[in-house]
Amino acid sequence: MKSANSTMSSLGTTVFEVMSALAREHSSVNLGQGFPDDKGPEAVRAAAADYLLTGHNQYPPMMGLPELRQAVAEHAKRFQGLDIDWQTEVLVTSGATEALGDCLFGLIEPGDEVVLIEPLYDSYLPIVRRAGGVPKLVRLEPPGWSLPRQQLAAAFSDRTKLILFNTPMNPCSKVFDRAELEFIADLCRRHDAYAVCDEVYEHIIFDAHRHLSIMGLPGMRERAVRIGSAGKSFSLTGWKVGYVTANAELMKPIAKTHQFMTFTTPPNLQWGAATGLRLDDDYFDTLAADMQRKRDRLAEGLSAVGFDVLPAHGTYFVTTDFRPLGFNGTDEDFCRHITVKAGVTAVPVSAFYDEPHAAPRHFARFCFCKHDATLDSAIDRLSQHFGR
Ligand code: PMP
Ligand code: GLN
Numbered sequence: 519m520k521s522a523n524s525t526m527s528s529l530g531t532t533v534f535e536v537m538s539a540l541a542r543e544h545s546s547v548n549l550g551q552g553f554p555d556d557k558g559p560e561a562v563r564a565a566a567a568d569y570l571l572t573g574h575n576q577y578p579p580m581m582g583l584p585e586l587r588q589a590v591a592e593h594a595k596r597f598q599g600l601d602i603d604w605q606t607e608v609l610v611t612s613g614a615t616e617a618l619g620d621c622l623f624g625l626i627e628p629g630d631e632v633v634l635i636e637p638l639y640d641s642y643l644p645i646v647r648r649a650g651g652v653p654k655l656v657r658l659e660p661p662g663w664s665l666p667r668q669q670l671a672a673a674f675s676d677r678t679k680l681i682l683f684n685t686p687m688n689p690c691s692k693v694f695d696r697a698e699l700e701f702i703a704d705l706c707r708r709h710d711a712y713a714v715c716d717e718v719y720e721h722i723i724f725d726a727h728r729h730l731s732i733m734g735l736p737g738m739r740e741r742a743v744r745i746g747s748a749g750k751s752f753s754l755t756g757w758k759v760g761y762v763t764a765n766a767e768l769m770k771p772i773a774k775t776h777q778f779m780t781f782t783t784p785p786n787l788q789w790g791a792a793t794g795l796r797l798d799d800d801y802f803d804t805l806a807a808d809m810q811r812k813r814d815r816l817a818e819g820l821s822a823v824g825f826d827v828l829p830a831h832g833t834y835f836v837t838t839d840f841r842p843l844g845f846n847g848t849d850e851d852f853c854r855h856i857t858v859k860a861g862v863t864a865v866p867v868s869a870f871y872d873e874p875h876a877a878p879r880h881f882a883r884f885c886f887c888k889h890d891a892t893l894d895s896a897i898d899r900l901s902q903h904f905g906r
Contacts, residue, residue: 525648532640533869537853541863547896549816550853550863552688552834554753554887559794559801562752566790578785580777582610582761586788589795590746590761597720597802598731600739606766609773612783613758614718614747619645620779621714621743621762622682624771626651630679633670637870637877639688639716651679655872660837660881661828663692667701674705680712681705686719686729686832689870689883693727693831703735706742712768713738718747718760721802722887723832724810733763740765743772748791750834751805753887759783759791809834809887816886819897823906834887837867841880843904848879856882860903862896 521527530536537550557563581587584604591604602608611617618641626632628650634642636657646653654673656666674681681702685694694702706713713732720729733742748759762772817827817836826839840852847855849866857863864882871877886893900906 523648525644529644533865534640537857537863537865540854540857544857544861544863546857546861546863547892547899548863549884549886549888549893549896550865552885552887553755554834555889555892556753556887558753559797561797562754562790562794565793566757566786569786569789573786573789575785578782578788580781581605581773582608582783583785583788583792586610586759586761586792586795589792590763593795594731594744594763596799597729598734600731600734600763602763603766607763607769609762609764609769609776610783610788611760611762611776612780613749614716614745614760615641615758616776616780617745617747617760617762618642618682618714618716620772620775621745622646622649622651623779624773624775625712625714625768626679629677631675631677633673633678633681633711635665635670635681635683635687636872637689637867639684640869642682643872646682652677653872654678657871658690658692660690660839660878663687663690665694665698665701670701671705674709674711676709678709678711680714682714682716684716684718686723686727688719688833689835689865689867690828690837691830691833691835693723693729696730699730699732699735703732703738703741707737712741712743714743714745716745718745718750719833720746721751721805722809722834723806724813725831727831729832740768743768748787748794751802752791752794753805754790757787757791759787761791812886812888812890812893815890816884816893816897819893820884820900823897823900823904828881834885835883836886837881837883838864839880840882849882850874850879853882856900856903861899 541548591602632651749755867881868874
């Protein structure tokens with residue numbers, strides 16, 4: 519038999535699937551894969567349910583329901599001050615994952631260089647490589663995860679087609695500030711490169727941090743692609759409704775990819791997402807405040823157990839250093855160990871690196887977007903196990 523595609527065949531199963539399966543097998547409290555246990559806003563679910571029963575459940579327009587595209591444009595104006603033409607500059611996708619695939623397949627020509635920042639979300643590298651891109655990786659170092667400007671500048675060249683990055687950033691919970699975004703924007707302008715920015719956690723942001731889209735910086739309106747997800751903004755990760763915003767020219771190859779990947783996304787879920795994006799500011803403020811409170815609850819609990827908990831400025835996650843607990847083994851060993859022996863699941867941070875073996879191996883990522891009772895039960899189990 520002929521061999522299948524080598525890039526895809528060489529991949530393992532994603533860490534989220536592996537750890538969630540292990541969590542189910544051991545009935546552990548799953549703080550690995552990032553999904554809330556809240557049901558999500560009722561108005562959003564009711565809108566989707568109502569549309570399912572009474573709406574038009576046939577192929578929606580390829581770019582997405584007009585109501586959702588309009589809502590995405592209004593939302594960009596409200597939160598980022600961006601003027602977006604909903605007809606030519608917004609595309610609805612089946613999750614941010616499809617959006618990322620559409621952008622990478624639509625923009626990369628084989629041999630193009632693509633700058634990426636480690637630690638990174640696990641779908642990025644396989645798709646960049648499958649699209650024929652040549653990854654140029656730049657690493658953020660814990661515990662500050664600050665942007666290594668010299669290395670980043672050195673990673674850019676005239677062969678750079680684009681930089682793909684994520685803010686607020688999974689897994690290290692960093693939020694890029696204006697100065698860092700300006701530095702990236704300057705490199706993009708100087709090297710005639712695009713910036714594809716994964717902004718799925720734009721509303722899960724804490725303390726005094728504010729989400730800034732690189733698209734709003736001078737000269738970036740034409741060069742930036744912004745990706746959002748209803749899964750994250752409305753605590754409905756199973757819906758897989760994403761949206762891409764880009765200038766009309768840049769959108770064309772991205773939309774061409776979407777038309778042959780999925781073509782459309784379930785219309786009732788698009789309708790629900792439109793309702794969500796139009797919720798008032800109070801909804802978005804409360805979402806961030808609730809998540810911040812959960813972050814604090816889990817972080818305090820994990821510190822009391824003995825973990826060294828790194829600061830988390832956004833996303834669903836806290837990164838922890840487990841060495842103070844005296845565990846001798848890798849992060850993968852640790853996450854398996856606590857799943858099986860303590861009944862709590864986390865994910866190893868080395869899974870967010872191109873070469874896990876050459877990555878830091880002493881960090882576990884815990885997810886806090888859970889009910890208080892779930893977080894407390896995880897802390898109780900860990901305290902008992904580690905004797906605190
Ligand atoms: N990007 C990041 C950084 C993520 O954490 C996730 C996780 N869901 C995604 C993209 C994918 O989003 P979606 O579920 O909308 O496909
Ligand atoms: N984004 C989620 C996380 O980082 C997982 C998404 C997935 O399972 N593919 O945990």
